[in-house]
Amino acid sequence: MKYVLVTGGVISGVGKGVIASSFGAILKSCGIHVTSIKIDPYINIDAGTFSPYEHGEVYVLDDGGEVDLDLGNYERFLDVILHKDNNITTGKIYEHVIKKERKGDYLGKTVQVVPHITDAIQEWVERVANQPVMNDGQKPEVCIVELGGTIGDIEGMPFVEAFRQFQFRVKKENFCCAHVSLVPCPKSAGEPKTKPTQSSVRELRGFGLSPDLIICRSEEPIGNNIKNKISNFCHVSPEQVITIHDLSSIYRVPLLMKDQGIIEYLNERLQLNIQMPLQVTFMETWRNLAEHVDQLRNLVNIALVGKYTRLEDAYASVVKALQHAAVKSGYKLNLTFIDAVNLESQTKETSPILYHKAWQQLCSADGVIVPGGFGQRGITGMIETCKWCRVQNKPLLGICLGLQTIVIEFARNVLQLENANSTEFDQDCKNPVIVNMPEHNNGNMGGTMRLGKRSTRFVSPTSIVRQLYGNPEIIKERHRHRYEVNPKYVARMEAFGLKFVGHDEHHIRMEIVELEGHNYYVATQYHPEYLSRPLKPSPPFLGLILASVGKLKAYLTKKCRVSPSQLSDNDSDEACTVECINRQSLKD
Incomplete structure (x- = not known):
């Protein structure tokens, strides 16, 4: 050796x-x-x-x-x-x-x-x-x-x-x-x-x-x-x-x-x-x-709304995964870090100047990512981000805590559930749509979460994320979380269009969520950024970049068989929609 x-x-x-x-x-x-x-x-x-x-x-x-x-x-x-x-x-x-x-x-x-x-x-x-x-x-x-x-x-x-x-x-x-x-x-x-x-x-x-x-x-x-x-x-x-x-x-x-x-x-x-x-x-x-990286000229603007934005290394793998996906798609990543606290209108920590600047940055982004984290600070800003992306049809990828904030926002504003929240932030909330996993909490802080590579089983054949992965039945990704979606609320959310398209191997825990009819409103409980590679970007991140530049539907229409960077301007989502309509007309 x-x-x-x-x-x-x-x-x-x-x-x-x-x-x-x-x-x-x-x-x-x-x-x-x-x-x-x-x-x-x-x-x-x-x-x-x-x-x-x-x-x-x-x-x-x-x-x-x-x-x-x-x-x-x-x-x-x-x-x-x-x-x-x-x-x-x-x-x-x-x-x-x-x-x-x-x-x-x-x-x-x-x-x-x-x-x-x-x-x-x-x-x-x-x-x-x-x-x-x-x-x-x-x-x-x-x-x-x-x-x-x-x-x-x-x-x-x-x-x-x-x-x-x-x-x-x-x-x-x-x-x-x-x-x-x-x-x-x-x-x-x-x-x-x-x-x-x-x-x-x-x-x-x-x-x-x-x-x-x-x-x-x-x-x-x-x-x-x-x-x-x-x-x-x-x-x-x-x-x-x-x-x-x-x-x-x-x-x-x-x-x-x-x-x-x-x-x-x-x-x-x-x-x-x-x-x-x-x-x-x-x-x-x-x-x-x-x-190839040096020759990229077209920009894709992504906003990262998080809790630790003062230090870029706090999201090192997320940034790398975004870069991998952008390079694969033929775009240069322009990443803007937005402190979630600055998106909250009524807080002692937010000045009016920072509030308006943060929302201006969010509104000018092509796509948004809400990554993982712990604790109460900034949660309201993340929830507001999820609501804005849902209503404005803005591409959004949520990871871990990002998935949980998507669920909380949907429960509050679509299901009209009073005080829907996570027990991490409010132990006695009336509608605990996010709950603790007691088997992964022995009172210590270190090494007590649901950690490491675990299986996720797709339950929907039409899932966008499943297509991005190449249509497998099961994928394996790395996890790091202590809270999960409360299964008691899953059926009600799915009835209103928030589909949990990926479950754990025992069909108990919710792993992937997609919003029906949205351009790209996706979240994963696992952390896909950990397995992203320069020449093989993480599929959920690739989906976010392609949706942000208007080429996701074209990529999926071609059954993900072409390199994303080979898609031309003629392969935009609008062109893809017209092509599908023309094909249907010929059939009729």
């Missing part, structure tokens, strides 16, 4: 996740089986109890693991299915060691950070690295390990020490350290400054890890003079300094790394036996995708 350790310096959020994913994408394109591990030094057991403003979204895996959003990058870039043990936290390591101590596994020895914690880290990495990825079945040959935070953080010290030992445990030819550092360019200086990188590399070496590769992140391209300076002062050859400036899309990062000789270096350093030179078709798919 070969290991590539990715560390970071100077500041956090410098792009280690994308660079680590790019390492994996490059090696996988060379025929190497790859897996990934993300290490987060915080003491939490997992990411499930995080505020979205702390670390961004909580990413959910097939096995129900609530993990760091960087594992989403790995799955999207590598098209693999990881599991919860691929995310290591300080909490997990200490919990593992303490359980062993309680059972007497250390035979009375004093349990210490060195060697017991550091040994546990190394054993965990080796165990997970040698597990086949779920959708591949092959034993990995290379494991990409990303160490979160920056070098020098006190909470990360046990992990740094563990990898100092680990490099000797697995031998030099099986271990490569790549250090990602920021190269700032202050306006007052007018040139990139290498001193932060020098200091970061010096600190890393002081802990016993010597970088084999230095990945320099910058806003603008770095010239050879700066590259040679970093090489000289950090004791590496110029070929070991890789420069990554801000690019038009993240899909160009692997291409830029490849153009700087990363394959040749890893092949020699890790003895990978990659046959050189590579075929001309190497990473052709990536290059075509990157060029």
Whole structure:
């Protein structure tokens, strides 16, 4: 097994996740089986109890693991299915060691950070690295390990020490350290400054890890003079300094790394036996995708109405899924984040200026998405959004909480049910159309929801969502929720046109809802964004984009057999309707 350790310096959020994913994408394109591990030094057991403003979204895996959003990058870039043990936290390591101590596994020895914690880290990495990825079945040959935070953080010290030992445990030819550092360019200086990188590399070496590769992140391209300076002062050859400036899309990062000789270096350093030179078709798919993204000109305007809009990473997978669907449809995504609170007319948190601006943004959007979340704040704004989209025939996709707000709005304004609400927001509401799932609530907050991949069975052959998936009877998607639609109200809602076209495998829980006669008014209890891929967008997201640009009916008429980007202006929904009328006239 070969290991590539990715560390970071100077500041956090410098792009280690994308660079680590790019390492994996490059090696996988060379025929190497790859897996990934993300290490987060915080003491939490997992990411499930995080505020979205702390670390961004909580990413959910097939096995129900609530993990760091960087594992989403790995799955999207590598098209693999990881599991919860691929995310290591300080909490997990200490919990593992303490359980062993309680059972007497250390035979009375004093349990210490060195060697017991550091040994546990190394054993965990080796165990997970040698597990086949779920959708591949092959034993990995290379494991990409990303160490979160920056070098020098006190909470990360046990992990740094563990990898100092680990490099000797697995031998030099099986271990490569790549250090990602920021190269700032202050306006007052007018040139990139290498001193932060020098200091970061010096600190890393002081802990016993010597970088084999230095990945320099910058806003603008770095010239050879700066590259040679970093090489000289950090004791590496110029070929070991890789420069990554801000690019038009993240899909160009692997291409830029490849153009700087990363394959040749890893092949020699890790003895990978990659046959050189590579075929001309190497990473052709990536290059075509990157060029296609750069050439998009037509805009599709989507409004995201949510609770955590101050931080884009809070909806990282939703944003990626929208981008995947827009690119597949031949459009460039123009995404507007709207705080749901600002859509509420009578609230202390909303000023008249923000209120009118939010509604102006919503009204000018081609389509709307209401994603998941927890808590009371902003719910009224989400409900108002659902009502406006329903009445104005505006394409809407609701996810998790978005489905629940659609149900609440429909119950209040169509069924005229007084005080219809969710028991999450009002325990004693007169009409609880959304209720708690007691079997998934044991009093704790972490890991107690309905989590992971579960089956959804379609109950309607004419469902729009079913057609977008390719007309299967059953689909499997990932879930993360504690509340569900109250089945007592389902029949009444369906009688008025809100159809629950997808149920769980036991026909108890409502999974997909569609509004009859609407352009695209769809919601899912599951989170389809987690399984979206750059070359295979999530079907509900694709439906939203196509409906927003007026091409959904044409796409469905062609039975989803053509690429959405191949639909021309002549394939609009209006043209499709005329064509269907003409065909019917010929039959008559």
